[in-house]
Amino acid sequence: MITLKSSVVYNSQHVVATEVDQDVVILNSQSGKYFGLDEVGARVWELVQTPQRVEDIVETIYNEYDVDKQQCQEDLTLLLEQLQESGLVQVL
Secondary structure, eight states, X not given: OOOTTTOEEEEOTTEEEEEETXXXXXXXXXXXXXXXXXXXXXXXXXXXXXXXXXXXXXXXXXXXXXXXXXXXXXXXXXXXHHHHHTTSEEEO
């Protein structure tokens, strides 16, 4: 389970990503599946290239985009859980 204060997220070693316009396309080399992230998701992906606390990612996205903080926390947690389930990020 991902929590704001204690979870640290970083990208998995077996993924390859490339930017397409403002989006990111990610290949999970173990599963052979491709994933796409929009502009905000691409920014999150950029942030998790080094280990980041979820709370810090939320703060960055909240400060950079016009979004309600509670909604930002919920959406970001959901995105990170989906990325984790897809094997794209690791959570400590």
